[in-house]
Amino acid sequence: MGDWFTVRTWASDFSQMVADNTIGKTSFSGYSDTLAAVITETIMAVNVFAIIMGTILVLLWIERKFFARIMDRRGATMAIRSLWVGEGGEHVDWYDELPFGAGKPIRWLNGLLNNTFGSSSKYETVDRVNDRGYHGIWFLLPGLIQNVADGMKFMTKEWMVPAKADKFIFEVAPFLIITSTVMIFAFIPLSSEIYSANPELSLLFLMAIFGIAPLGVFFAGWSSNNKYTLLGGIRSAAQLTAYEIPLLVTVLSVAVLSGSLNIIEIVEFQISSGSWNLFLLPLGAALFLITMVAEVERIPFDMPEAEAELVEGWWTEYGGMRWGLMFASEYLRSYAACLLFALFFLGGWEMPFGDSITNIIPNQDLILGSVGIGLIGLAIGMRSEYPALLAPIPLVFMSILPPVAWLLFKSWVLFALFVWIRASFHRIRTDQILEFGWRWLLPLSLVNLGIAFWLRLSAWEGGEWPLFVPGLITAIALVVFVILGIDEDTSELEGRTRPYSVYTGEVGPASPRSHEK
Amino acid sequence: MGPQHPMTHGLWTLKVKVDGETVVDTIPDLGYIHRGVEKICESRDFTKITTYCDRLCYASANTWSHSYIYAAEDLLEVEVPERAEYIRVIAVELQRIASHLMWLGAFCPDIGNLTAFVWCLREREMMLDLLQELGGSRMHYNFPRIGGVKRDLPIGFAMRARAKIKLFLDRIQETEQLLDESTVFLVRTQGVGYAKPEEMVNWGVTGPNVRAGGVNYDVRWAHPYSVYDQLDWDVSVERPSIKGADSYDRYRVRVDEMRQSALMCLDALNKIPGGAETHYSEGDPMIISKAKERAEEGKTGFHHFEDSRGESMFYMVGGGDQRGKHPYRISIRSPMFLTIPYASKCMIGYKVADIPAIMGSFDPCIGETDR
Numbered sequence: 062m063g064d065w066f067t068v069r070t071w072a073s074d075f076s077q078m079v080a081d082n083t084i085g086k087t088s089f090s091g092y093s094d095t096l097a098a099v100i101t102e103t104i105m106a107v108n109v110f111a112i113i114m115g116t117i118l119v120l121l122w123i124e125r126k127f128f129a130r131i132m133d134r135r136g137a138t139m140a141i142r143s144l145w146v147g148e149g150g151e152h153v154d155w156y157d158e159l160p161f162g163a164g165k166p167i168r169w170l171n172g173l174l175n176n177t178f179g180s181s182s183k184y185e186t187v188d189r190v191n192d193r194g195y196h197g198i199w200f201l202l203p204g205l206i207q208n209v210a211d212g213m214k215f216m217t218k219e220w221m222v223p224a225k226a227d228k229f230i231f232e233v234a235p236f237l238i239i240t241s242t243v244m245i246f247a248f249i250p251l252s253s254e255i256y257s258a259n260p261e262l263s264l265l266f267l268m269a270i271f272g273i274a275p276l277g278v279f280f281a282g283w284s285s286n287n288k289y290t291l292l293g294g295i296r297s298a299a300q301l302t303a304y305e306i307p308l309l310v311t312v313l314s315v316a317v318l319s320g321s322l323n324i325i326e327i328v329e330f331q332i333s334s335g336s337w338n339l340f341l342l343p344l345g346a347a348l349f350l351i352t353m354v355a356e357v358e359r360i361p362f363d364m365p366e367a368e369a370e371l372v373e374g375w376w377t378e379y380g381g382m383r384w385g386l387m388f389a390s391e392y393l394r395s396y397a398a399c400l401l402f403a404l405f406f407l408g409g410w411e412m413p414f415g416d417s418i419t420n421i422i423p424n425q426d427l428i429l430g431s432v433g434i435g436l437i438g439l440a441i442g443m444r445s446e447y448p449a450l451l452a453p454i455p456l457v458f459m460s461i462l463p464p465v466a467w468l469l470f471k472s473w474v475l476f477a478l479f480v481w482i483r484a485s486f487h488r489i490r491t492d493q494i495l496e497f498g499w500r501w502l503l504p505l506s507l508v509n510l511g512i513a514f515w516l517r518l519s520a521w522e523g524g525e526w527p528l529f530v531p532g533l534i535t536a537i538a539l540v541v542f543v544i545l546g547i548d549e550d551t552s553e554l555e556g557r558t559r560p561y562s563v564y565t566g567e568v569g570p571a572s573p574r575s576h577e578k
Numbered sequence: 579m580g581p582q583h584p585m586t587h588g589l590w591t592l593k594v595k596v597d598g599e600t601v602v603d604t605i606p607d608l609g610y611i612h613r614g615v616e617k618i619c620e621s622r623d624f625t626k627i628t629t630y631c632d633r634l635c636y637a638s639a640n641t642w643s644h645s646y647i648y649a650a651e652d653l654l655e656v657e658v659p660e661r662a663e664y665i666r667v668i669a670v671e672l673q674r675i676a677s678h679l680m681w682l683g684a685f686c687p688d689i690g691n692l693t694a695f696v697w698c699l700r701e702r703e704m705m706l707d708l709l710q711e712l713g714g715s716r717m718h719y720n721f722p723r724i725g726g727v728k729r730d731l732p733i734g735f736a737m738r739a740r741a742k743i744k745l746f747l748d749r750i751q752e753t754e755q756l757l758d759e760s761t762v763f764l765v766r767t768q769g770v771g772y773a774k775p776e777e778m779v780n781w782g783v784t785g786p787n788v789r790a791g792g793v794n795y796d797v798r799w800a801h802p803y804s805v806y807d808q809l810d811w812d813v814s815v816e817r818p819s820i821k822g823a824d825s826y827d828r829y830r831v832r833v834d835e836m837r838q839s840a841l842m843c844l845d846a847l848n849k850i851p852g853g854a855e856t857h858y859s860e861g862d863p864m865i866i867s868k869a870k871e872r873a874e875e876g877k878t879g880f881h882h883f884e885d886s887r888g889e890s891m892f893y894m895v896g897g898g899d900q901r902g903k904h905p906y907r908i909s910i911r912s913p914m915f916l917t918i919p920y921a922s923k924c925m926i927g928y929k930v931a932d933i934p935a936i937m938g939s940f941d942p943c944i945g946e947t948d949r
Contacts, residue, residue: 128692131693132692132693132696132697292599292930296599360690360691361690361762363690364931371930372583372584484691484692484693485691485693485756485760486690486691486760486762487686487689487690487691487760487762487763487766488689488690488691488762488766488931489762489765489766490765490766490929490931490932491599491929491931492929493765
């Protein structure tokens with residue numbers, strides 16, 4: 062199935078029409094193509110920005126909800142909703158106090174929202190406070206727009222600069238971090254038709270821009286004139302050398318395998334060659350995941366902002382909207398990391414098994430393809446417990462999803478993995494990540510590069526991959542994963558001894574009753 | 579670092595001299611919340627001191643009030659019915675579990691994991707519910723009385739306590755797996771903050787910290803009071819490496835101790851004698867009226883008690899006619915007051931990032947330290 066969501070074509074058609082009908086009819090008609098290009102680029106940049114900024118809420122939502130679920134803490138942060146739902150379905154009636162009945166529309170809206178979505182529980186607010194459980198309706202996606210409320214709070218806070226800080230650099234650092242983070246998205250294609258810039262070496266540009274923000278972190282840490290921030294900034298700089306090189310070598314292996322430094326071509330290669338890079342470079346995928354977690358400074362690699370010993374690290378002295386924007390840029394970097402993983406290893410915007418489905422269905426026309434998948438779904442549905450007629454609906458819906466939705470969905474799933482990592486690990490020490498980076502990540506990334514070279518030069522003969530190559534590699538990777546995943550410490554855990562302990566002999570009877578046993 | 583710093587777990591200052599990220603020297607600075615508890619106690623009735631002792635430690639209130647009560651009973655020569663002793667043991671051991679859970683919950687965010695924190699607080703909630711049934715409050719219970727306890731076990735308490743403790747034993751294993759099977763946790767806690775057993779004994783460190791160093795000293799076993807010698811339990815002692823006890827040892831010994839306390843509670847619930855004798859027969863007012871005769875001038879009452887953090891001692895001098903119902907002097911021995919200086923010394927030579935991992939593992943509580 063082709064990409065029917067050809068936003069870029071629509072935009073260029075539209076801007077060409079606009080340019081032809083305005084400037085094209087004047088004496089400057091020679092510039093109409095230039096104007097059209099400018100309008101197209103503007104529309105696309107706004108598009109990409111809108112998509113990313115609109116869906117970043119989903120990311121933050123995953124962070125909150127999935128994390129809370131792992132921690133067995135059913136929390137719904139419902140600041141916005143609490144504006145309209147009060148105790149026992151009663152409303153907060155401040156609007157009734159307004160003169161001349163000015164609050165009547167608000168009362169009407171409140172009533173409407175309450176009647177439609179409100180909970181009938183008599184102690185709604187109390188329940189929410191005590192139990193922190195959500196007693197409403199799941200499809201309201203409780204908490205999704207909490208971050209809007211957070212943003213409003215940040216904007217109303219005062220912006221303070223410490224008296225002895227280096228004011229110029231203190232102000233520059235957030236701008237450096239935020240602008241370089243937003244610039245990353247200029248080079249990330251959301252589908253073959255949705256991107257704002259596509260230079261020939263977009264991969265190179267992107268990794269270069271990714272590396273600017275740690276510089277801003279270092280600036281921020283130094284200029285705050287605070288010991289904690291300075292330590293945080295220096296940690297960030299030290300950490301940078303440890304993971305940036307393995308990261309770049311891993312990215313290089315992807316480029317080698319796909320034969321291009323252009324991200325769109327990397328994805329197109331994965332689609333056309335019939336196998337995602339994940340199945341060809343599982344080691345590279347693992348390395349990329351680890352180094353990207355370090356790059357976006359999340360647990361277990363968040364030493365620069367270790368709140369236990371460095372209060373908040375380099376963030377300590379920042380507040381207000383600058384802090385809010387830096388926090389947002391932190392999540393934007395996580396988002397970029399997830400998108401890049403999806404682009405490099407998960408086939409980008411390709412629907413899972415999309416090519417197999419198009420192979421099965423001879424007519425690749427969109428509608429007929431959907432109907433074909435719908436029939437398959439109907440066949441599945443008839444054999445299951447689902448109502449037979451409803452079964453094909455999700456499949457038809459899936460098949461007509463625009464590719465950008467698949468990319469975003471993949472990156473959300475990856476972000477859930479990031480959250481999972483955050484929930485289950487502790488923070489490691491600076492010297493430990495340096496050791497880990499130099500002793501393990503760098504050699505492994507070189508091995509991975511070698512594998513990529515071998516695959517590209519020897520195993521690939523043009524066209525599609527022979528099926529056994531990704532199959533064999535994936536099988537080997539799974540076996541290694543299972544072997545590494547088997548917990549060899551179980552017996553030691555039972556015996557309450559420790560791997561690195563040096564046993565010094567008996568310490569005498571351990572209990573008042575041990576001699577009886 | 580401090581007095582307001584996430585590492586401190588209270589209100590105190592640790593002055594740290596660093597060379598790069600390596601700690602060169604540390605000086606602890608205590609006394610921010612000194613309230614003069616000992617002096618206040620001199621002007622209060624014997625029965626009214628309990629509430630103050632509750633407030634010595636916010637995480638482990640019950641153990642401190644019981645500690646006082648035993649010393650007061652020693653001074654006033656009061657006999658306690660056996661059932662009351664069992665109830666006290668149950669209350670103290672539940673409090674010990676809650677306190678250690680609070681410690682584990684505070685220790686894990688120190689080294690970066692929030693999940694264990696929430697899990698531990700979730701399980702602590704069950705213990706607090708049980709203690710609330712006993713004392714009527716969630717934090718400062720004022721549960722023990724001179725000569726007994728405030729009230730008998732509520733109806734159905736044993737059933738609920740058994741169910742919750744069994745659930746706790748299941749869940750603590752889950753938390754343990756989250757930590758013990760995580761390499762990152764092991765590399766952060768193993769090999770940092772070595773505390774030598776002989777040094778710890780010399781400095782006066784007690785409780786789980788010294789048991790982590792292989793020193794088999796638990797007041798409940800070494801000098802059994804109450805009914806601890808009738809219960810089935812083990813002292814949790816770690817076998818440390820030749821360098822001493824590290825943060826991981828201190829973590830292990832506390833987790834083991836939580837298990838032992840849970841088993842002890844179950845055992846006490848089985849062995850508790852029947853009857854409604856939960857109080858000294860003549861009741862509180864009678865004790866106070868007899869205090870003048872019983873707490874003669876110069877007579878001393880003393881008890882050492884296994885607190886959640888070490889050996890707490892109360893030393894009381896009676897005032898006779900001159901002081902009436904008030905003690906002449908009360909002296910409190912706080913285990914953490916002796917542990918914190920030694921813990922600060924343990925950090926020298928490690929990284930800045932290890933400070934929370936070491937200090938947190940000693941379980942500081944500033945309320946009792948500053949008194």
